[in-house]
Structures are given as structure tokens and as C-alpha cells.
Amino acid sequence: GGNPTATVIALCSMRDFNLSQETCQMAIRDIGCLEVLINLLDTEEIKCQTGSLKILxxxxxxxxxxxxxxxxxxxESxxxxxxxxxxxxxCLAAETIANVARFKQARRTVRQHGGIKRLVGLLDCVSVGSTSLTSYQANDTETARCGALALWSCSKSTKNKEAIxxxxxxxxxxxxxxxxxxxxxxxxxxxxxxxxxxxxxxxAIRTEGMIxxxxxxxxxxxxxxxMHCASAIFKCAEHKETRDLVRQHGGLQxxxxxLGNSENKQLLAAVTGAxxxxxxSRENVTKFQEYKAVEALVGLLTDQPEEVLVNIVGALGECCQEPINRAVIRGCGGIPPLVKLLTGTNQALLVNVTKTVEACATEPENMMIIDHLDGVRLLWSLLKNPNPDVQAGAAWAICPCIENAKDAGEMVRSFVGGLELIVNLLKSKNKEVLTSVCAAITNIAKDEENLAVITDHGVVPLLSKLANTNNDKLRCHLAEAISQCCMWGSNRVTFGENKAVAPLVHYLKSNDPSVHRATAQALYQLSEDPNNCITMHENGVVKLLLAMVGSADETLQEAAAxxxxxxxxxxxxxxxxxYG
Known part of the structure; x- marks a missing residue:
């Protein structure tokens, strides 16, 4: 039952101190003043509550x-x-909640005491979205602003996102x-x-017109x-419809x-992510070319924090799906910094770099630079990375490198222990690693000497072990690898002995035409061995292949026949x- 007027005067004189100074803040805490301020929140006196909250x-x-x-x-108060x-x-209560709810426990307390619902209520006022404000509306806007500030702090928790x-x-x-x-x-x-x-x-962001x-x-x-707008687009543009909306509303320019504002790193991280x-989306890449975004991205490849680099290289990887941009990257001097990034340790960055290098290496002129910078050796050493996504990215990137290198067979042999390393990855449990390694082995096996080496390392039994898969992407690359590995010694016979033939016949029942094509070629190679022919026949291959002899795909037609x-x-x- 103290005197409210005296309390208000005391609160006002406290506000004469510089409350943003840490010494004043800690003094208030240390003399037990916080308890008094918080008790005032439970009084019925609006002036006391206001004075207390202004300080808090x-x-x-x-x-x-x-x-x-x-x-x-x-x-709670x-x-x-x-x-x-x-x-x-x-408003004062909401703004103070916005400050206090910056750690987990506080955010939970706000939710458990029904705070989220009340804060959302502060956004619900007459003048939502209007541009010209009377003083009454300005008051509404201020209430909503404080509510939004508190929701922003609270929204760092998943349960609060749901509650909002x-x-x-x-x-x-x-x-x-x-x-x-x-x-x-x-x-x-x-x-x-x-x-x-x-x-x-x-x-909701996509469908309620927020883009x-x-x-x-x-x-x-x-x-x-x-920054926040770019960040929202970054998080939502995984979805095709959102990407189209960003383009339709003129967001790509x-x-x-x-991208030209490289000083503000937080803004740059959000923008490069978006x-x-x-x-x-390919249509967006065409627009980005028009706005010279590829050149800008290449210009940002050096001296950036890793979270920005992950996004830049991710963006270049997508832009590179258009062949013209592979030449643009080379023209802007982008290949050396990309190859240099293969020496890093950030997993997300390595996944994106391998994808971009893979796309660049499909151009022989780029491949010359990559080879000159020892890029293929760096990719090969990434096969030892513990992260399966990095291993798969490296194996996929190795494929065009072998296809486009001057003397690919010699280059591959120059990596000491390289062939054994890649064959051993066929023991991986990860489907994408297995698929990419099969693709790399198909390319490696085109060189007879290297095929002999991987045969010694046991490639045939390892490939055979994978045959019982129903993953079409793996089936396709596995069949190609088997087909290519038949070209050495008695490998055809060994595939039969390792029971790889019967499962391949069943691949022909898949719905994927590229699986049919690769499988028919593998079966054609394997059918040079009499025992394999018997196995195929017993598994009903003739009927399945006859249907494919009439295919429009000539390669499939010939292999089936x-x-x-x-x-x-x-x-x-x-x-x-x-019968003689």
C-alpha cells in the first residue's frame, strides 16, 4: 500500500540515468531493484506499470x-x-517481451502462458495494410509493430511457429x-x-500473394x-511455383x-541464397544471364565467408546447367577459384563445388584448365571424405573429367591407390554413392589397362553384389558398368558365377527406358558366354527382349536383337x- 505518486517520481528519476550503459544496468540488478520493478507490473496502477516497463x-x-x-x-506478468x-x-509489454524472449526458456514461458495468442491479437487492428495513416491508425501501427517484434523473437522456436x-x-x-x-x-x-x-x-507465402x-x-x-525479404525467398524458392512467382513479379533483377552490394555479408548471404x-528453374537462369548475374557471382568467389560461398557456388552450379554459362565462367576466370575450393573442409560447400566443377568439366576447354590445376586429383582425394554426399559429388564430377581429358587412361593411372579407392566405395551403404561410383567405373573401364587393374581389385564380385536393387537410377549405371567391365579377360564368366545375370533380366520389367537400354547392352555383352545364355533363357529374357526389338531407340533395338x-x-x- 505504498504511495503511487512517489513511486512514479522515483521511476522517472531512475530514467534520468543512462539506462543503455552496462554499469547502470548492472547496478539496478545488484541493488535488488529488479524485484521491485517486476512487482510493480502486478499493481493496478497504469502509471507505475508504465514507468516500470519503460525501464525494463x-x-x-x-x-x-x-x-x-x-x-x-x-x-507471466x-x-x-x-x-x-x-x-x-x-506496446511497452510487447517490446520488453521482444527483448527478453531471445533465449529458449523465455520463448517457452511466453507460449505456455498464452502469450503467442495475445501477441498475434496485437496485429489484428483496423488499419492493417493501409498507407495513409490518421493518428488513430498510427496508434494501431505502433501496437502491431511491437506485437510483430515480440513474435519475431518468439518465432525462433519451432513450437512457437506452430502456435503463431x-x-x-x-x-x-x-x-x-x-x-x-x-x-x-x-x-x-x-x-x-x-x-x-x-x-x-x-x-502460405506462395499461395497468399506474399511473394x-x-x-x-x-x-x-x-x-x-x-535481407529478410531475400532470406524468405531463399527458404521458399525450393518450390517451383515460388520460383516462377519471383520471376513473374520481377524479382530476379x-x-x-x-549481388553488387558485397560489403553487407548478412545481406549478401540472403541474396546469394535466393x-x-x-x-x-531454367527460365530464371535465362533472366539471370540477361542481368549479368553469372559474372557477378564469379566476381564474388574470393574473400567471402563460407555461408556466402556455399550459396554462390550453388547458384553457379545451377546456372551451369545451361552450356553457355560454362563458357562465361571460364571467360571471367572462374575455374581456378572453383578448383581451389575443392581443398576446403566445409561439407555443404564441397557438395556444391563438386556439382559445379562437374558441369564445367563437360566442356573440353574448361577441362584443360581443371586438369592443369590438378583438379581431378583433388576430386579423387574427396572420395576419402567421410560425408557420402561429398563422395557422390566427387564421383559424379570425375565422370566428365575422364570423358574430356586428353589422355584419360594415363591421368587415372597417375593417382597412386586411386583405382583401389574407387572400387572399395562399391561397399558403401549409400545409394547415391553407389550410383555415382558405377558411373565413374563405366568411364574408367573404357581404358583396357585400367579395366585390368580394377578387375584385380575385385570390381566384378562387388558390382554383382549390387544387382538385386530396385532403384532405377542405380540399375541404369550399374548395368552400364557391368557392360563395360565385360570387355576384359573372363569377366563375363565371373559375372555369371557371381549371380549377376538373373537380376539383370528383371530390370527389363522396369518402367524406365534408360534402364532398358543399359540393361539390354549389358545382357548382350554377357550373352557371349554360353552359361549366361542359359540363365537368361531360364529367366524368360527372350519374351522381354522381343518386345524391345521394335523399339524406336536404335541402341536398344540392336542390343536386344x-x-x-x-x-x-x-x-x-x-x-x-x-541330335547331330
């Missing part, structure tokens, strides 16, 4: 004080204040996204991009707002322009031996 809002910028405020139970009819008081959605927060955030004031847009887009990691938000406004604000003069994901001819020839010879 300032000093809660301090990490230690945040934790103490939460430990003393202040968040602040959440209750969100129901107050006094708008200024609600359940409380009806998505359409309200979408409506505020249409307004033009940066001070409310920043927390609104900040919250949206934080929540955009969740599928339900990705869907248009995110694109519009890429051209804002506020870098923080540009401002993204390309922002460019990377948007470039998954050749295999049937070999089986027929064997049958005739057997009859002749039997």
Missing part, C-alpha cells in the same frame, strides 16, 4: 538481465498486461506485409522469414528489410542488382550337338 525495456537489452527478468517471473485496454502499456499459425497469425502478417513503412515491415518480414523454414508457412510484396521490398532503401534457389541372336545361336549349337 531499456535494461533488458543486457543478456544477463534478460535471464534474471525471466527467472523472477516477469514474463507482461503477458497479462497484453490484455490491458491501454495501448501504450501493451494456430492463432491465425499468417493472414495478419500477410496483410501487414502490404503496408509501406519499414519500421513495421522489418519485424513482420523478420517473423515470416524465421517461420519460412516450416512447410505450412512456405505454402509480390517480398519482391517489392527487395528494392527498399533499408538493407535489413532487403533486384536480386541481381543486390539467387541459388531461383536458378533451379544381338542378345536374342546369341541365345538362338547357342540353342542351335546345343541341338546340333545333341
Amino acid at each position: 525495456k531499456e535494461i533488458s537489452q543486457n543478456t544477463l538481465i534478460r535471464h534474471t527478468i525471466a527467472d523472477l517471473g516477469a514474463l 507482461m503477458v497479462k498486461i497484453l490484455d490491458s485496454p491501454d495501448k501504450d502499456l501493451k 499459425r494456430k492463432a491465425g497469425g499468417i493472414p495478419l502478417l500477410a496483410r501487414w506485409l502490404k503496408c509501406s513503412q519499414a519500421n513495421i515491415l522489418i519485424p513482420v518480414v523478420g517473423t515470416l522469414q524465421e517461420c519460412a523454414s516450416e512447410p505450412s508457412y512456405k505454402l 509480390e510484396n517480398l519482391v517489392k521490398n527487395l528494392s527498399s532503401e533499408h538493407e535489413e528489410l532487403q 533486384p536480386l541481381s542488382v543486390l 539467387v541459388w534457389k531461383c536458378a533451379i 544381338g542378345c536374342i541372336a546369341n541365345i538362338r545361336r547357342l540353342a542351335l549349337a546345343t541341338e546340333k550337338a545333341k
Whole structure:
């Protein structure tokens, strides 16, 4: 039952101190003043509550004080204040929650006391999305801004993202996204991009017309707002429809322009991420070429933090699917810095670099530079990386390197222990590693000397062991590898002895035409051995192949016919031996 007026005067004189100074903040904590301030939140006196929150809002910028405020139970009181009819008081409570809820436990407390629902309620006011504001509306905007700030802090937790959605927060955030004031847009887009990691938000951003406004604000003069917009696009553009919307609303040009702002690294990380994901669509790559984004990306390949490099190289990898950009990268001097990145340790970066180098190596002129810089040896050593995604990326990249190198056989032999290393990867449990290694082995085996070496390392039994797979991509590359490995010594016979033939026959029942083609070629090679012919015949190969003799694909047609001819020839010879 103290004197409210005296309390208010005391609170006002406290605010004469510089509350942003750490010494003042810690003094307030150390003399037990925090407990008093927090007790004032539970009084009915609006002036006392306001005075207390004004101080708590300032000093809660301090990490230690945040934790103490939460430990003393202040968040529960602040959440209750969100129901107050006094708008200024609600705003102060929300802003203080925004400061305190920057750590996990505090975010949980806000949710458990019903704070998320109340904060979403602050966004629900009359003037949502209007551009000209009367003083009453300005008041609404301020309430919504404070609510959005608190939701932004709270949205770092997955359960809170879900709670915001359940409380009806998505359409309200979408409506505020249409307004033009940066001070409310920043927390609104900040919250949206934080929540955009969740599928339900990705869907809403795509379907509720938010992309248009995110694109519009890429051209804002506020870098923080540009960053959150780019970050939201980065997280959502995995989806094709979103990528198309970004293009249709003219978002690719401002993204390309922002690549020129290389000082602000957080902004650059978001922008390069958005460019990377948007470039998954070929139509977008064409636009990026027009806006000279490829040249800009190559220019950024040096002196960048790793999170930015991951995105830049990811974007180049997508742009390289268009052959013209492989020449652009070479012309801008991009091959040496890319090859240099193969020596790094960041797994995500290595996955993207191998993909980009793979695309570049399909051009013989690029391959000369890669070879000259010892790039193939670096790729080969990445096969030892513990991460299966890196191993697979390296094995895929090795394929065009072998295809386009001057003397590929000699180059491969020059890697000491290299052939044994790649053959041993056929023991991997990862489907993508197995598929990429089969593809690499197909290329390696084109050189007779190297085929002899990998045969000694046991490639035939290892390939045979993989034959019982129903993964079509693996089947395709495995059949090609088997086909190529038949060209040495008695490998055809060994494949038969290792029971690789019968499973291959069943590949012909797959729905994938590229599997049919590769399998027919493998069976044709294997059918040069009489025992294999018998196995094929017993497994009903003739009927399956006859259907393929009429195929429009000439390679498939010839292989199917050749295999049937070999089986027929064997049958005739057997009859002749039997009946003379």
C-alpha cells in the first residue's frame, strides 16, 4: 500500500540515468531493484506499470538481465498486461517481451502462458495494410509493430511457429506485409522469414500473394528489410511455383542488382541464397544471364565467408546447367577459384563445388584448365571424405573429367591407390554413392589397362553384389558398368558365377527406358558366354527382349536383337550337338 505518486517520481528519476550503459544496468540488478520493478507490473496502477516497463525495456537489452527478468517471473506478468485496454502499456509489454524472449526458456514461458495468442491479437487492428495513416491508425501501427517484434523473437522456436499459425497469425502478417513503412515491415518480414523454414508457412507465402510484396521490398532503401525479404525467398524458392512467382513479379533483377552490394555479408548471404534457389528453374537462369548475374557471382568467389560461398557456388552450379554459362565462367576466370575450393573442409560447400566443377568439366576447354590445376586429383582425394554426399559429388564430377581429358587412361593411372579407392566405395551403404561410383567405373573401364587393374581389385564380385536393387537410377549405371567391365579377360564368366545375370533380366520389367537400354547392352555383352545364355533363357529374357526389338531407340533395338541372336545361336549349337 505504498504511495503511487512517489513511486512514479522515483521511476522517472531512475530514467534520468543512462539506462543503455552496462554499469547502470548492472547496478539496478545488484541493488535488488529488479524485484521491485517486476512487482510493480502486478499493481493496478497504469502509471507505475508504465514507468516500470519503460525501464525494463531499456535494461533488458543486457543478456544477463534478460535471464534474471525471466527467472523472477516477469514474463507471466507482461503477458497479462497484453490484455490491458491501454495501448501504450501493451506496446511497452510487447517490446520488453521482444527483448527478453531471445533465449529458449523465455520463448517457452511466453507460449505456455498464452502469450503467442495475445501477441498475434496485437496485429489484428483496423488499419492493417493501409498507407495513409490518421493518428488513430498510427496508434494501431505502433501496437502491431511491437506485437510483430515480440513474435519475431518468439518465432525462433519451432513450437512457437506452430502456435503463431494456430492463432491465425499468417493472414495478419500477410496483410501487414502490404503496408509501406519499414519500421513495421522489418519485424513482420523478420517473423515470416524465421517461420519460412516450416512447410505450412512456405505454402502460405506462395499461395497468399506474399511473394509480390517480398519482391517489392527487395528494392527498399533499408538493407535489413532487403535481407529478410531475400532470406524468405531463399527458404521458399525450393518450390517451383515460388520460383516462377519471383520471376513473374520481377524479382530476379533486384536480386541481381543486390549481388553488387558485397560489403553487407548478412545481406549478401540472403541474396546469394535466393539467387541459388531461383536458378533451379531454367527460365530464371535465362533472366539471370540477361542481368549479368553469372559474372557477378564469379566476381564474388574470393574473400567471402563460407555461408556466402556455399550459396554462390550453388547458384553457379545451377546456372551451369545451361552450356553457355560454362563458357562465361571460364571467360571471367572462374575455374581456378572453383578448383581451389575443392581443398576446403566445409561439407555443404564441397557438395556444391563438386556439382559445379562437374558441369564445367563437360566442356573440353574448361577441362584443360581443371586438369592443369590438378583438379581431378583433388576430386579423387574427396572420395576419402567421410560425408557420402561429398563422395557422390566427387564421383559424379570425375565422370566428365575422364570423358574430356586428353589422355584419360594415363591421368587415372597417375593417382597412386586411386583405382583401389574407387572400387572399395562399391561397399558403401549409400545409394547415391553407389550410383555415382558405377558411373565413374563405366568411364574408367573404357581404358583396357585400367579395366585390368580394377578387375584385380575385385570390381566384378562387388558390382554383382549390387544387382538385386530396385532403384532405377542405380540399375541404369550399374548395368552400364557391368557392360563395360565385360570387355576384359573372363569377366563375363565371373559375372555369371557371381549371380549377376538373373537380376539383370528383371530390370527389363522396369518402367524406365534408360534402364532398358543399359540393361539390354549389358545382357548382350554377357550373352557371349554360353552359361549366361542359359540363365537368361531360364529367366524368360527372350519374351522381354522381343518386345524391345521394335523399339524406336536404335541402341536398344540392336542390343536386344544381338542378345536374342546369341541365345538362338547357342540353342542351335546345343541341338546340333545333341541330335547331330
